[in-house]
Amino acid sequence: MAETASSELNLRELRILSALLHERSITRTAQLLATTQPGISKVLRHLRAQFADPLFVRNGHAMQPTAKALEIADQLRALLGAADSLRASVTAFDPVQSDRTFSLLLTDVGMIRFLPPLIARVGAIAPRVSIRAMPLDSRQFELKLEAGEADLALGAFPQAARHLRRQRLFFDGYVTVVRNGYPRISALRSRAGFLAERHILVTASETGHAAHVTAQRVMASQISASNIMLQVPSFIAGAIVAAETDGLMTLPANLAKRLAKPLGLTAFETPITLPRIEISQYWHERYHRDAAHRWLRSVTFDLFGTTVRRR
Numbered sequence: 001m002a003e004t005a006s007s008e009l010n011l012r013e014l015r016i017l018s019a020l021l022h023e024r025s026i027t028r029t030a031q032l033l034a035t036t037q038p039g040i041s042k043v044l045r046h047l048r049a050q051f052a053d054p055l056f057v058r059n060g061h062a063m064q065p066t067a068k069a070l071e072i073a074d075q076l077r078a079l080l081g082a083a084d085s086l087r088a089s090v091t092a093f094d095p096v097q098s099d100r101t102f103s104l105l106l107t108d109v110g111m112i113r114f115l116p117p118l119i120a121r122v123g124a125i126a127p128r129v130s131i132r133a134m135p136l137d138s139r140q141f142e143l144k145l146e147a148g149e150a151d152l153a154l155g156a157f158p159q160a161a162r163h164l165r166r167q168r169l170f171f172d173g174y175v176t177v178v179r180n181g182y183p184r185i186s187a188l189r190s191r192a193g194f195l196a197e198r199h200i201l202v203t204a205s206e207t208g209h210a211a212h213v214t215a216q217r218v219m220a221s222q223i224s225a226s227n228i229m230l231q232v233p234s235f236i237a238g239a240i241v242a243a244e245t246d247g248l249m250t251l252p253a254n255l256a257k258r259l260a261k262p263l264g265l266t267a268f269e270t271p272i273t274l275p276r277i278e279i280s281q282y283w284h285e286r287y288h289r290d291a292a293h294r295w296l297r298s299v300t301f302d303l304f305g306t307t308v309r310r311r
Contacts, residue, residue: 009050011083014076015147016043020056021073022143024063032143081286093291095126102129102296105136105144105153109235109255114154117303125299145284151293152300153282156211165283167297169304172277174215176250177265179243188248191271195222198229200238200247215274219250222272239263252277279304 019029026044030037048055053068065073106114111133122129134150142161144150160166176194178185187193201219204212220228232238235251236259242249243263256267281300287293 009047011080013043013047014080016040017047017055017069018076018080019143019147020044020063021065021069021076022146023140024056024065026063028140032140032149033147034149093295095129095295097128098126098292099128099130100292101132102152102292103132103134103150105134105141105150105155107136107155109252110136110155112236112258113254114300114304118300121299121303141282142284145282146286148287151283151287151296154279154300156277156279157282158211158278160282163285165285165288166280167301167305168278168280169301170279172252172254172279174250174270174274174277175253175256175267176248176270177239177242177256177260177267178248179246180264180266182246182266185266185268189268189271194248194271195224195227197248198227198246199223200230200232200242200245200249201228202235202238202249202251203231203233211277215250218272218274239265250274 016029016033019032020026020040023029023032026037026040030040033040044055051068051072054066055069056063056065058064104114115131115133119131122131134144136153136155141150141153141157142164145153145164154169156172176188178188182188184193184197188197199219201216201223202212204216229245229247230238230241232241235255238249239251239255239259240263241247243265249265250270253267256265259265260267281297283293283297
């Protein structure tokens with residue numbers, strides 16, 4: 001009986017299989033789950049024996065799932081979801097007594113926008129609870145939510161998988177900032193005057209500001225290449241440069257509000273039309289009924305959803 005038990009599948013192995021199906025890479029799966037490549041390879045050997053199938057085959061540097069692996073993918077997702085729902089249904093959560101650490105996926109903008117008020121609120125109502133902020137990579141954030149590596153992702157992810165749960169918090173727009181004392185401030189409010197100046201553009205990337213792609217394209221199509229003084233992948237870095245140069249920096253309005261006073265910036269309405277940004281919180285169905293998770297979502301919505309609607 002001991003031999004039979006040792007050969008049975010366990011939830012950890014099934015979670016690793018789910019991660020492998022998503023990542024198609026032992027290296028990335030090991031990084032995502034904070035373990036070693038040999039450890040993942042050992043589990044994969046056991047899974048192959050249990051399913052009597054190679055599950056993945058090499059295609060160049062990529063791992064391609066076999067027909068068997070694809071066949072069980074939906075059942076695997078449902079099984080893991082049911083297991084987590086079963087655990088959540090019997091687990092109570094007391095925020096005053098809990099010492100749980102919640103992990104949030106955030107861009108650099110999100111860390112400035114969300115963390116100060118969230119830490120203050122959590123400290124007041126759940127003094128032993130802690131928050132861990134994790135850098136957001138939009139290529140992997142769905143799997144991190146599914147695997148439980150992160151509890152929530154906060155931000156704008158227009159291409160997020162439809163199976164993820166989400167709740168809109170607020171809409172944000174764009175404004176432009178320049179250093180205090182900028183000599184031609186009045187001319188900037190017209191489209192022609194705006195486009196004639198030198199600009200700092202933030203470039204979207206999969207590792208953070210993917211929702212910024214549309215705005216970036218609009219600005220790049222209207223601003224002459226000769227008037228782009230800097231391209232940078234960080235709104236915060238761009239704002240700091242704007243504070244010390246004559247470059248114009250266009251960024252989300254909520255971030256501008258946070259940075260304007262400490263950096264010595266003046267904000268004004270951008271005189272070209274840019275899309276609004278829908279800011280939401282995202283989580284995986286697997287943790288939807290978890291009592292602690294529900295508490296965290298209610299805190300973030302009360303802070304950022306309700307507050308914004310009252311403005």
